[in-house]
Amino acid sequence: KNEVEQSPQNLTAQEGEFITINCSYSVGISALHWLQQHPGGGIVSLFMLSSGKKKHGRLIATINIQEKHSSLHITASHPRDSAVYICVLSLTPTGNQFYFGTGTSLTVIP
């Protein structure tokens, strides 16, 4: 059993649609990260969450510690949002133990 599971694995959306990517986990964590990886490999750190909700532009990330679940939402999706989104668990406050989700591949069609 994987410690962290993402769904869906693949997602195709029309431009403008509201998108939700889910991350469920089974271990205690110190924090949860959402990363965005573009074709070619470049990774951008989107959010680091330990509770509640964070918003940055059209991106919203939420976490429910009791339910061990996090969601990443994209409002008014755009083709440039096409990327792989990865959920990462940080197990310790010093950030030296990580579990990576397998990623959700998002394609936004114009």
Place this chain on the structure above:
Amino acid sequence: ETGVTQSPTHLIKTRGQQVTLRCSSQSGHNTVSWYQQALGQGPQFIFQYYREEENGRGNFPPRFSGLQFPNYSSELNVNALELDDSALYLCASSTLTGGNGYTFGSGTRLTVV
């Protein structure tokens, strides 16, 4: 210095050889983490360096080793390269707790033939 720079961007090595990959650290960050991403898979945590010491390690053999320098830049060394070591190697700098987020480099794509 802003951002994280990795070098080289691409590298081809022969099985059995040794390789050194380099990673700068963003200004204000003192911790560097290294990840291996095989084709079609998610990144796997290799290890983390803080204050020039290894501060955590994933499930990688000892032939994967590293260094961190006083300016917080870091090197990843892989000895006795195997074909399965072919991957994208990513590094990220942060503070120890990652409170200000992680800044990733663009990666080094290593091909072992």
